[in-house]
Amino acid sequence: MAETIYKIGAFSKKVGLPNSTLRYYEDEGLIKPHYDGNGQRFYTDQDIKWIGFILHLKGTGMRMGELKDYVTWRAQGDATIPQRVELLDRVKRNAEDEIKELEANLEIVRHKIDWYQGKLDASIDEDEDFDHYLQRFQ
Amino acid sequence: MAETIYKIGAFSKKVGLPNSTLRYYEDEGLIKPHYDGNGQRFYTDQDIKWIGFILHLKGTGMRMGELKDYVTWRAQGDATIPQRVELLDRVKRNAEDEIKELEANLEIVRHKIDWYQGKLDASIDEDEDFDHYLQRFQ
DNA sequence: TGTTGACTTCAAGTGTACTTGAAGTAATAT
DNA sequence: ATATTACTTCAAGTACACTTGAAGTCAACA
Numbered sequence: 586m587a588e589t590i591y592k593i594g595a596f597s598k599k600v601g602l603p604n605s606t607l608r609y610y611e612d613e614g615l616i617k618p619h620y621d622g623n624g625q626r627f628y629t630d631q632d633i634k635w636i637g638f639i640l641h642l643k644g645t646g647m648r649m650g651e652l653k654d655y656v657t658w659r660a661q662g663d664a665t666i667p668q669r670v671e672l673l674d675r676v677k678r679n680a681e682d683e684i685k686e687l688e689a690n691l692e693i694v695r696h697k698i699d700w701y702q703g704k705l706d707a708s709i710d711e712d713e714d715f716d717h718y719l720q721r722f723q
Numbered sequence: 724m725a726e727t728i729y730k731i732g733a734f735s736k737k738v739g740l741p742n743s744t745l746r747y748y749e750d751e752g753l754i755k756p757h758y759d760g761n762g763q764r765f766y767t768d769q770d771i772k773w774i775g776f777i778l779h780l781k782g783t784g785m786r787m788g789e790l791k792d793y794v795t796w797r798a799q800g801d802a803t804i805p806q807r808v809e810l811l812d813r814v815k816r817n818a819e820d821e822i823k824e825l826e827a828n829l830e831i832v833r834h835k836i837d838w839y840q841g842k843l844d845a846s847i848d849e850d851e852d853f854d855h856y857l858q859r860f861q
Numbered sequence: 862t863g864t865t866g867a868c869t870t871c872a873a874g875t876g877t878a879c880t881t882g883a884a885g886t887a888a889t890a891t
Numbered sequence: 892a893t894a895t896t897a898c899t900t901c902a903a904g905t906a907c908a909c910t911t912g913a914a915g916t917c918a919a920c921a
Contacts, residue, residue, distance in 0.1 A: 594867065604868085605910055623917065625868060644828035649908070663842075670839045673832055680829045684822055690782035691818045694811055701808045704801075732897060742898085743880055751878095761887065763898060787878070 588629055593618075596628040600636045614653055615639060645680040647672075726767055731756075734766040738774045752791055753777060783818040785810075 593604050596618075602610075610616050611626075616635065618626040642652060651672055658665035658672075731742050734756075740748075748754050749764075754773065756764040780790060789810055796803035796810075 592867080603910080606908090608870090609909060623868090625917085638831075641828045641831040644824060645832050646825075666839055666843060670836055670843075673836050673839070677829060677832050677836065680825055680832070684825050684829075686782060687784075687818055687822050687825075690779045691815060691822075693776075693779040694783050694815050694818070698808055698811050698815065701804055701811070704804060730897080741880080744878090746900090747879060761898090763887080 590619075590627045590629055591632075593626050593628070596632070599633060600640075602636070610636075610639075613649060615649075615656055642676070645676050646683065647676045651676065728757075728765045728767055729770075731764050731766070734770070737771060738778075740774070748774075748777075751787060753787075753794055780814070783814050784821065785814045789814065 591599060593607055597604050597607060600607075607616070607618075611618065616628075616632060616639075618628045618632060620626055639652065642655070647655075655669060655672060658669050729737060731745055735742050735745060738745075745754070745756075749756065754766075754770060754777075756766045756770060758764055777790065780793070785793075793807060793810060796807050
């Protein structure tokens with residue numbers, strides 16, 4: 586089967602990122618599309634996979650700078666695998682911590698919602714209860 | 724027992740926010756410290772609790788604008804409880820979604836780490852395996 | 862052939878949540 | 892008394908990750 590190619594507009598729709606972002610990522614060295622005889626970019630299915638992976642990494646909180654490091658290391662071959670693993674592992678731990686924190690804060694918000702809903706049924710003095718409530722989280 | 728009061732420096736240490744942030748929050752209407760005869764702010768234990776709650780709300784992703792709404796509604800009394808619950812509930816759902824997304828992305832990163840660690844043991848062709856690996860997430 | 866739409870580069874602008882700096886007054890410590 | 896620290900306001904600056912605008916070239920279709 587022949588290789589499918591995408592110009593920036595088509596690729597943009599395919600991966601769900603605006604053209605501007607694709608150019609920006611290219612400027613930053615995260616993607617390297619090919620260029621045709623007229624100087625227009627085109628992308629392949631390989632690029633779709635790669636962008637997908639980038640988005641997963643970004644989705645765990647990886648920064649542009651770290652992503653750039655990763656790309657650089659990847660281009661340098663297997664010798665840099667330890668660095669890459671270290672980076673991924675740090676990002677992983679950060680994401681895990683973030684989830685824990687989110688869960689904890691979420692728990693407070695859930696309690697507060699419950700408390701308000703109780704208040705909608707039976708009218709209690711707000712200030713006193715709010716204090717009492719908050720004391721549980723100090 | 725007499726009421727403990729804190730000037731901004733002491734309060735800053737107590738709640739873990741820089742003075743500048745405390746002034747900023749005040750400008751934005753999130754906190755209302757008292758002022759002494761010399762025009763200097765002071766805070767009470769009430770304010771500590773309130774800041775604590777604010778930080779929990781921010782920790783779930785609530786924006787300044789939403790926080791301002793919340794404060795405004797709170798000042799307006801019980802009639803605005805439905806709005807407050809609606810806001811908290813939206814913030815709650817956003818946080819839950821964010822956690823789910825983080826978990827999903829984290830899963831990809833964990834697999835990738837495992838894969839790299841396998842690669843450190845047995846040398847496999849990177850490009851082929853990377854492709855194969857990525858195909859599982861399309 | 863013309864016009865619409867997609868593409869190009871490069872610089873400047875945007876939003877969010879602070880953070881820093883300037884310039885000065887007040888309180889505390891030696 | 893004086894030096895140091897804490898405080899004040901207000902405006903401007905910062906970081907991050909894009910996003911938009913200007914000014915122009917190229918391609919596709921009626």
